[in-house]
Structures are given as structure tokens and as C-alpha cells.
Amino acid sequence: MGDGVIIENVKHVLHFGKEAAKLKNRIRELRRAMGLTQDELAGALSVTRQTVIAIEKGTYCASLPLAHRIAVFFGESIESIFIFDEEDQ
């Protein structure tokens, strides 16, 4: 056999363009207004701290069920918390 490079088991391939939505939201603002830490909010929403960090930063968007829990928790509508740009995605 030759000595070429073999890459096996690649699961995730980074992809460019399409920018993954990155919709903004008011979660950090709302969380701080209630004097909560990321960890406390995560607990209240039954997700991990990493999830709160990622969503606050806009790394990815919450699922619909999670967006709903967030809205209920802060007593506002989903649409008033998440900011969808015109183009949307």
C-alpha cells in the first residue's frame, strides 16, 4: 500500500456562506434585568450553560420549544425577544 493520507470518519464539515441565520435576541438584557447568572437561567430553562452562552451570543438560534420556554420565563412573546432580520434565513 502507498503512503497517502487517509481521513476516515469525518462527521462534520465546516461550510461557508449561508451564515447560519445568527438572529439576535434580548436574552442577555432580560436575564441581567432579573439579576440572574447564565447558570441560573440555564437551570430555569432546563438547558446547559453552554446553550445559554451560545444563544445569547447568537452562535445559533434556539429551537422552537426552547424559544417558547424562554418567552414564558420572561413573560414576553417569542417575536418580542428574538429579532428576525428582513431576509430572515
Next chain:
Amino acid sequence: MGDGVIIENVKHVLHFGKEAAKLKNRIRELRRAMGLTQDELAGALSVTRQTVIAIEKGTYCASLPLAHRIAVFFGESIESIFIFDEEDQ
């Protein structure tokens, strides 16, 4: 080598319990009220017909960006179209 069964490359394992949210929605009703086919709605939302079928049937729930497009398309709020049970998920 023996003659045992070897299973390689298993990617998705079905899992039971936890019932995957299955939140209901009024999409089929709203779509029909507008006299649209699943294919036409899919086109308007920039998704495939399979996605419309799965979401109408509650096989899985829409992502937040898609839920938003659906709400805008039908001129209603996300919360008025998707029905979250108390327990949520």
C-alpha cells in the same frame, strides 16, 4: 476470521421515550383556508414538501427561523400558530 455479525457505521440510533415534543399547529388549517397545496406552501417558505408534511403532521417541530417565516406568511404570531402544551419539552 469467525462468522459473527459486524455492524459498522451506525449513525442514527432510534430512541424511545421522551417523545420528541410533537407540538401541534394550525398550519394545515391555515394552508387550506388559503387554498394552497403542500407544494405551493413549501415553495413560499423555501423548504421542501417533505418538511411541510412533517411539520403539519407534527413529526417534528419547525426551527425558529422557519416558524417565523410561517407566522409572517399567514400574518399571525408564532404562538397563535403553534400549540405548546403545558409540560412543553
Next chain:
DNA sequence: CCAAAATGTCAAGTATATTTTACATTTTTA
């Protein structure tokens, strides 16, 4: 100042949403 708490980052794994393809069944209509 310095220790603790809070926040951020990275990587790999699992779960869920969406696409693609192909075919089967039901409903509509000419």
C-alpha cells in the same frame, strides 16, 4: 490583592430538523 464566581472557548458526541430521491396511496377532475 487574591480568591471565588461568572463568563468565555474548544472539541467531540448526541439529538433533532431539513433535504433528496423514489415510490405508494388518495383525491380531483376531465
Next chain:
DNA sequence: TAAAAATGTAAAATATACTTGACATTTTGG
């Protein structure tokens, strides 16, 4: 009633959301 359109089903691949664990940096308070 037969063809066409609409709807359903299933499987495999890809994309995105979420978890877990471990460690680095920043902020806060005694």
C-alpha cells in the same frame, strides 16, 4: 373511469441545536 394532481411514506445524507467536560479569562467582593 382513467389520468393527473395531491398527499403520504420511507431511508439515507446533511445541517443545525444541544450536551458534556475540561480549561482559560474576566469580573466581583472580602
